Amino acid sequence: QLQASGGGLVQDGGSLRLSCVASGRTFSRSVMAWFRQAPGKDRELVGAIRWSSGSIYYADSVKGRFTISRDNGKRMMDLQMNSLKPEDTAVYYCAAADAPLIVSTMRLQSAYNYWGQGTLVTVSS
Numbered sequence: 001q002l003q004a005s006g007g008g009l010v011q012d013g014g015s016l017r018l019s020c021v022a023s024g025r026t027f028s029r030s031v032m033a034w035f036r037q038a039p040g041k042d043r044e045l046v047g048a049i050r051w052s053s054g055s056i057y058y059a060d061s062v063k064g065r066f067t068i069s070r071d072n073g074k075r076m077m078d079l080q081m082n083s084l085k086p087e088d089t090a091v092y093y094c095a096a097a098d099a100p101l102i103v104s105t106m107r108l109q110s111a112y113n114y115w116g117q118g119t120l121v122t123v124s125s
Helices: none
Strands: 002-005 008-011 016-022 031-037 044-050 056-058 066-071 076-081 090-097 119-124
Touching: 002 090, 016 031, 016 090, 016 119, 031 076, 044 066, 044 076, 056 066
Parallel strands: 008 119
Antiparallel strands: 002 016, 016 076, 031 044, 031 090, 044 056, 066 076, 090 119
16 A cells, blocks of 8 residues: 655765555545665664654654655645765565554554555665
């Protein structure tokens, strides 16, 4: 029900925009999020948005460089990534949670009911 796209190869300092589209049956979600998993590392939260209020949380590692936005009509969430660094190289996943989440639980993968298939972002130095 979630489809992520937009990954690719970019040079250090470059930009990419990822999109996540929700499709299928009626899809209710309180929170949508972007996670990423670098080679050999655990999956980590990049940022999350509360769908009704539009409030957004970012991981410290991406604050000021990444921006999450949403289009309610299109059931789409985007991740604009600027000033990319080699350490941003990872498979990026979008996820959605039916239940409202507090900030401390947004980073928990188990809090999310739906996951996209992932899209690879590679930042070359």
